Amino acid sequence: DAGVIQSPRHEVTEMGQEVTLRCKPISGHDYLFWYRQTMMRGLELLIYFNNNVPIDDSGMPEDRFSAKMPNASFSNLKIQPSEPRDSAVYFCASSLTRMNTEAFFGQGTRLTVV
Amino acid sequence: GEDVEQSLFLSVREGDSSVINCTYTDSSSTYLYWYKQEPGAGLQLLTYIFSNMDMKQDQRLTVLLNKKDKHLSLRIADTQTGDSAIYFCAESYTGRRALTFGSGTRLQVQP
Numbered sequence: 001d002a003g004v005i006q007s008p009r010h011e012v013t014e015m016g017q018e019v020t021l022r023c024k025p026i027s028g029h030d031y032l033f034w035y036r037q038t039m040m041r042g043l044e045l046l047i048y049f050n051n052n053v054p055i056d057d058s059g060m061p062e063d064r065f066s067a068k069m070p071n072a073s074f075s076n077l078k079i080q081p082s083e084p085r086d087s088a089v090y091f092c093a094s095s096l097t098r099m100n101t102e103a104f105f106g107q108g109t110r111l112t113v114v
Numbered sequence: 115g116e117d118v119e120q121s122l123f124l125s126v127r128e129g130d131s132s133v134i135n136c137t138y139t140d141s142s143s144t145y146l147y148w149y150k151q152e153p154g155a156g157l158q159l160l161t162y163i164f165s166n167m168d169m170k171q172d173q174r175l176t177v178l179l180n181k182k183d184k185h186l187s188l189r190i191a192d193t194q195t196g197d198s199a200i201y202f203c204a205e206s207y208t209g210r211r212a213l214t215f216g217s218g219t220r221l222q223v224q225p
Binding site: 004031050055056091097102103 | 154155156157158159162202210211212213214215216217218
């Protein structure tokens with residue numbers, strides 16, 4: 001398996017535009033997580049899914065953020081409209097149900113909103 | 115406030131041991147993890163410890179857990195320049211599969 005695949009790797013957009021970040025989890029993993037990493041706030045959980053169902057979205061900053069998982073092999077995170085303070089690295093991770101298993105992280109999407 | 119806390123920076127010489135410390139507040143933590151992040155990359159799991167264990171050793175890595183003080187440490191023996199990275203402590207507990215991360219400790223290994 002190629003691991004967790006995120007696209008794009010880098011995204012530069014203008015304030016007010018819609019941004020879509022994509023993630024393909026490892027095949028067979030039933031948990032998917034979206035994290036955001038910034039210098040100020042470190043790594044924050046935004047939302048996670050179990051078997052394609054959102055379990056906890058309390059970390060989603062505001063209504064401008066939405067995430068979907070239409071099937072077991074794809075998730076997207078949308079920001080509409082984007083703002084400069086959304087600039088961060090967004091990580092997707094996936095794992096199996098068992099607690100003592102690794103959450104595998106993608107390489108991240110570096111988002112810059114100008 | 116933050117649930118998991120770490121010091122921000124550690125500098126050691128190549129060949130020395132490194133000790134990275136972490137404190138957590140959630141007494142229901144079931145698993146505690148150490149992740150490594152190299153520049154421009156995602157996070158990679160180094161090791162984890164179950165909360166009923168005191169110590170776990172894996173090659174050059176030793177994890178110590180003091181559950182009473184809610185203190186976790188990662189010791190890297192014979193630290194190499196390739197160990198330079200940011201190290202994150204994280205916790206999870208039964209019923210919440212997502213991880214809560216500390217702020218990360220940047221380890222700098224000097225030749």
